[in-house]
Amino acid sequence: MRAVKGSDNFDELEKTISEIEKSSFVPSSERNDLLIKGWENSVEQFLEDGILDATEEKRLAEFKGRFALSQSDLDRNGELTKTVKAAVLRDVLNGVIPQRISVEGNLPINFQKGEQVVWAFSGSEYLEYKTRREFVGGSRGISVRIMKGVYYRVSAFKGHTVENTERVHIDTGWVVITTKNIYFAGSQKSIRIPYTKIVSFTPFSDGIGVMRDATTAKPQIFVTGDGWFTYNLVTNISQL
Numbered sequence: 001m002r003a004v005k006g007s008d009n010f011d012e013l014e015k016t017i018s019e020i021e022k023s024s025f026v027p028s029s030e031r032n033d034l035l036i037k038g039w040e041n042s043v044e045q046f047l048e049d050g051i052l053d054a055t056e057e058k059r060l061a062e063f064k065g066r067f068a069l070s071q072s073d074l075d076r077n078g079e080l081t082k083t084v085k086a087a088v089l090r091d092v093l094n095g096v097i098p099q100r101i102s103v104e105g106n107l108p109i110n111f112q113k114g115e116q117v118v119w120a121f122s123g124s125e126y127l128e129y130k131t132r133r134e135f136v137g138g139s140r141g142i143s144v145r146i147m148k149g150v151y152y153r154v155s156a157f158k159g160h161t162v163e164n165t166e167r168v169h170i171d172t173g174w175v176v177i178t179t180k181n182i183y184f185a186g187s188q189k190s191i192r193i194p195y196t197k198i199v200s201f202t203p204f205s206d207g208i209g210v211m212r213d214a215t216t217a218k219p220q221i222f223v224t225g226d227g228w229f230t231y232n233l234v235t236n237i238s239q240l
Contacts (some may be wrong), residue, residue, distance in 0.1 A: 021227045052086035085229050092236045108185045117178045124175040125223035126184045130168045175222045195238035203231040
């Protein structure tokens with residue numbers, strides 16, 4: 001980990017690793033695991049302040065290249081994705097449109113002219129608030145004896161309407177963040193929300209809620225799995 005965070009090249013580290021392998025008979029598979037673990041620990045150290053600066057990003061990339069670590073290896077615990085997200089946020093905060101992701105296959109979205117994809121979340125849930133109404137009440141009264149063993153009940157019924165608002169799962173699909181809009185594309189529901197039509201954002205631990213600028217609008221919620229990143233990305237990209 002110290003080697004990743006340092007400023008020297010990795011010649012000395014590679015020499016030390018080779019010596020340990022020879023003297024301790026460490027298999028190559030274990031060597032690779034230790035390198036990956038060192039890279040992951042360095043990512044956590046770099047991201048303690050919530051920011052991955054350009055120097056730190058470059059150092060991680062050099063380490064990855066020097067020891068031929070694959071993307072799948074480095075993302076086995078999601079650490080590579082964390083570095084990309086941090087770099088994307090850095091770009092946005094610096095007023096730069098990020099161009100760091102590529103999506104395999106075609107997204108089921110008809111993008112607008114000049115629009116650029118910034119991030120895409122697969123397997124995301126789209127929720128809406130629904131109001132359910134029901135009529136509840138009860139009866140009360142007295143029983144009047146007419147004859148032995150026969151009673152007649154005099155009662156009144158009073159009721160009222162109760163409204164309950166709850167989140168309802170509408171569909172599951174792609175949430176795509178672009179330079180102009182937030183998109184959701186599922187098998188049953190597809191929507192586009194321009195940033196210019198959003199009046200507020202609400203952060204959640206696992207996603208984000210938005211409120212449109214409309215008289216009858218209700219909050220719309222996108223569950224992406226990473227609320228902190230989604231909220232910071234959308235609120236800042238909407239200002240560019």
